[in-house]
Amino acid sequence: MAKPAVLTHPESLKKPAGPSDFAKHPINAALSKADKVALYTKMARIRHFEQRCIRTYQQGKIGGFLHLYVGQEAVAAGTISLLGKHDHIITGYRDHGHALMVGMSMNECMAELTGKVTGCSQGKGGSMHYFAPDKNYWGGHGIVGGQAPLGTGLAYAVKYKGLKGCCLAYMGDGAVNQGAVHEAYNLAALWDLPMIFVIENNGYSMGTSQERSTAHPGCLAKRAEGYGMAWDVINGHDVYEVRAKTDAAVKRAHEESKPTVLEIFTYRYFGHSMADPDKTYRDKDEIKEYREKKDPVLLFENELLAEGVLTPATRDAINEAAMAEADVAATFAEESPDPTVADITKHIYWEEDNRGPNSTSRGTIIFE
Amino acid sequence: MAVITYREALRAAMREELQRDENVVVMGEEVAQFNGAYKVTEGLLKEFGPKRVVDTPISEAGFIGLGIGASMLGIRPVMELMFWSFSYVAFDQIVNNAGNIRYMSGGLINCPIVIRGPANGGTNVGATHSHTPEAILASHPGIKVVCPATPYDAKGLMKAAIRDNDPVYVMENTILYNDKGEVPEEDYIVPLGVADVKRVGTDLTIVAHGRAVITSLKAAEILEKEHGVSVEVVDLRSIRPLDEETILASVRKTHRALLVEENKPFCGVDAQVAYIIQAKAFDDLDAPIGRVSSIDAPQIYCKRMEDQQLPHAARVVEAALKVLA
Structure with missing residues (x-):
């Protein structure tokens, strides 16, 4: 059976990339010049951190999997820039961009990649498992879609405590076919939870395109209709649009305690992970097209240059500083110590790490 | 002390903890309006209202994951699985998320969740509803x-589990729900990781957990009356943490050990217990360690045969006599 070709794309994606339609949206108009510079700086920092990671990986200092966020910066930057004290985020394994956006340092992020005790998870999590609960950042989760129910639980807890907040659970386009995601959709809608599911649609679930993975007569977000949830599609190359449309979902969560599914169209420039040679499932020309015409950092840069917020000199200074910061992080990671053998058995159980006379737990819990 | 059922003891534990801590929430399929598929949560909705006692859809991966996420933010969910057999559809949440989050975050995030429900065979419901996953889960x-065996332990362990700051999985047994026993009315807990000598003896140590404790106590009676053998029965109560000291102290006294559990034998809890005994009390043993488990097949439906498949007193007696020979 032929697949219906009716794709619901954001209007702005149907025309050549240019000045944002959303620059004057109230949520963006409210940004001061300094706010805009800060937002651009954060996007540039994600870009340069990730590019520095490639070098560190190629030097053999990062083990395991490394999923890069290059090309997707406007998604984390736009959405997280809207969040307040009682708003929480949780994401999948492509988690570096979100980490830097919530204010985690390049040092702790790079050191985690190299498995050092100075890493955000003390070398116990790795690239896919960053955490910073003090910044309302709940990971960094390795199993596709597994974080969706957890995020729904964070939203449940926010509501239970009577706080005006929400949870954004990010996932890739490959996660929309996982059962756990649908169970989370159902619970969020059934219980009116202040929840925003963000599908970062970069076009490929590992090496499989949507056409080959997903029965979708419309867009992926439209599946929300089956659960009676609001949904929207967003051009993820335009940080102003990401902010404007995500803001509506945040307001829906805060004011009405209702969930939303957002599908943000984006693109990754590198393979699924560094282990992906990226030769079998897409054309080099496609990547080139995105890099040259839809790059989110470049588009925002052009926007701010046109607005007079940035000058070529300030732009260059921001990028040089971000590169230098990433270099410092790489050195910090390299010079930091490994965890010790004794550290292997710490942080397994709270009760074991905090034993006292009133402990609820005794006996042998770590076995020989 | 009041004499109440195992079911009432579990309910009392949840009721008291709901009263004690406003962050405790009871959640699961049919726990509220329906009063619990096995009536363990009967009356809790009426007393505490729908914010604290919450019915979920049939969606174990979803609602267990939701509970785990909520626990990360300080809620203390007590989640009912209608059967622990249903945990298999939520395995990623139960193992990967609840079990790993503290470790992978370098100790930054805790997961004070309780998941409870029956985990037993012997109820004539076939293989899919008769799993006993304590060994599988405790291996993480x-x-x-x-795995409480008595009303006293059910209440004390449940209260300890709810107050514990780590994920605790409480495996109950539907066959024990109507068993009665003395349970104090005042507040108490049974700490996790403390075994209990349910019967004192001198000739043989039987180590068991869950309903196998009750079976072993019956066998011990027969062994004393018909064979003049004095049997000590050690109830593990907690699989992980495990009270190695109580097991070893008993074996050092009796010099013989028989391990009884309702799991299938391969990689059961008692495989680990046998390893510990031989590693730490080898010189104290006068005979090889004996073992009684369920017959190694998926759970059979036919009730007469299922009763044979599970350890029963006659099989325990027979195995005990071999260890004593």
Whole structure:
């Protein structure tokens, strides 16, 4: 059976990339010049951190999997820039961009990649498992879609405590076919939870395109209709649009305690992970097209240059500083110590790490 | 002390903890309006209202995952699985998320969740509803597993589990729900990781957990009356943490050990217990360690045969006599 070709794309994606339609949206108009510079700086920092990671990986200092966020910066930057004290985020394994956006340092992020005790998870999590609960950042989760129910639980807890907040659970386009995601959709809608599911649609679930993975007569977000949830599609190359449309979902969560599914169209420039040679499932020309015409950092840069917020000199200074910061992080990671053998058995159980006379737990819990 | 059922003891534990801590929430399929598929949560909705006692859809991966996420933010969910057999559809949440989050975050995030429900065979419901996953789950560092055998232990372990700051999985037994026993009315807990000598003896140590404790106590009676053998029965109560000291002290006294459990034999809890005994009390043993488990097949439906498949007193007696020979 032929697949219906009716794709619901954001209007702005149907025309050549240019000045944002959303620059004057109230949520963006409210940004001061300094706010805009800060937002651009954060996007540039994600870009340069990730590019520095490639070098560190190629030097053999990062083990395991490394999923890069290059090309997707406007998604984390736009959405997280809207969040307040009682708003929480949780994401999948492509988690570096979100980490830097919530204010985690390049040092702790790079050191985690190299498995050092100075890493955000003390070398116990790795690239896919960053955490910073003090910044309302709940990971960094390795199993596709597994974080969706957890995020729904964070939203449940926010509501239970009577706080005006929400949870954004990010996932890739490959996660929309996982059962756990649908169970989370159902619970969020059934219980009116202040929840925003963000599908970062970069076009490929590992090496499989949507056409080959997903029965979708419309867009992926439209599946929300089956659960009676609001949904929207967003051009993820335009940080102003990401902010404007995500803001509506945040307001829906805060004011009405209702969930939303957002599908943000984006693109990754590198393979699924560094282990992906990226030769079998897409054309080099496609990547080139995105890099040259839809790059989110470049588009925002052009926007701010046109607005007079940035000058070529300030732009260059921001990028040089971000590169230098990433270099410092790489050195910090390299010079930091490994965890010790004794550290292997710490942080397994709270009760074991905090034993006292009133402990609820005794006996042998770590076995020989 | 009041004499109440195992079911009432579990309910009392949840009721008291709901009263004690406003962050405790009872959640699961049919726990509220329906009063519990096995009536363990009967009356809790009426007393505490729908914010604290919450019916979920049939969606174990979803609602267990939701509970785990909520626990990360300080809610203390007590989640009912109608059967522990249903945990298999939520395995990623139960193992990967609840079990690993503290470790992978370098100790930054805790997961004070309780998941409870029956985990037993012997009810004539076939293989899919008769799993006993305590060994599977306890093999994951980060997870705690307890298996109460009596009303006293059910209440004390449940209260300890709810107050514990780690994920604790409480495996109950539908066949024990109507068993009665003395339970104090005042507040108490049974700490996790403390075994209990349910019967004192001198000739043989039987180590058991869950309903196998009750079976072993029956066998011990027969062994004393018909064979003049004095049997000590050690109830593990908690699988992880495990009270190695009580097991070893008993074996050092009796010099013989028989391990009884309702799991299938391969990689059961008692495989680990046998390893510990031989590693730490080898010189104290006068005979090889004996073992009684369920017959190694998926759970059979036919009730007469299922009663044979599970350890029963006659099989325990026979195995005990071999260890004593």
